Amino acid sequence: MSPRPALVRGGVLAAMALFVGVGHAQAQDPRLLGRLDSASARAVQLQVDSARLEGLPTEPLIDLALEGASKGATGPRILAAVTRTRTQLAQARAALGAFSTAEEIVSGAYALRLGATTDGLQKIREQRPGRNLGIPLATLLDLMARGVTPDTAQAVLLELTGADADDAKYGRLLRELDRALQEGTRGTPSGATVKIGRTLIGEP
DSSP states (O other), X not given: OOOOHHHHHHHHHHHHHHHOOOOOOXXXXXXXXXXXXXXXXXXXXXXXXXXXXXXXXXXXXXXXXXXXHHTTOOHHHHHHHHHHHHHHHHHHHHHHOTTOOHHHHHHHHHHHHHTOOHHHHHHXXXXXXXXXXXXXXXXXXXXXXXXXXXXXXXXXXXXXXXXXXXXXXXXXXXXXXXXXXXHTOSOSHHHHHHHHHHHHHHOO
């Protein structure tokens, strides 16, 4: 049975909330010292400091470390997750461009975590140069959260951005996909997305 759309979207938004924000410089974040052992706190702080120097959002790294601590993860496991996320943030920024907003970088990093590719992100940017990618990237995340395969989600997004679709069509894509999944009338999430996307692109 497919997840209820409201719950799925809520999960995406919650995950996005963990990522948003840019950290401010400080010697050692007291939140890390209060929740991690000293060695792990120092190691995570090094990742945070490096991300800050690179101009990347840093709050996602701290939030991830705190989440891991809350779940009882070991220090090495927390550090590995933080390091991986820092890499994804850097990859997203490289793919989306040096002038990408923090929101775009964070969305891109989460998309990479779900299976999107840097090449796909770069092509989406190329389709909308100088324009905010907030809605297209959020739509990409929502599609993958609904079970659409990453390659299909990226392909449909590229078709929409290439056709210069307005923001309303991204919303319609998700609403019609939700309806199709509830009714079970258009096959798999990926197949339904392709059909809906083609219909929307064919409209004026």
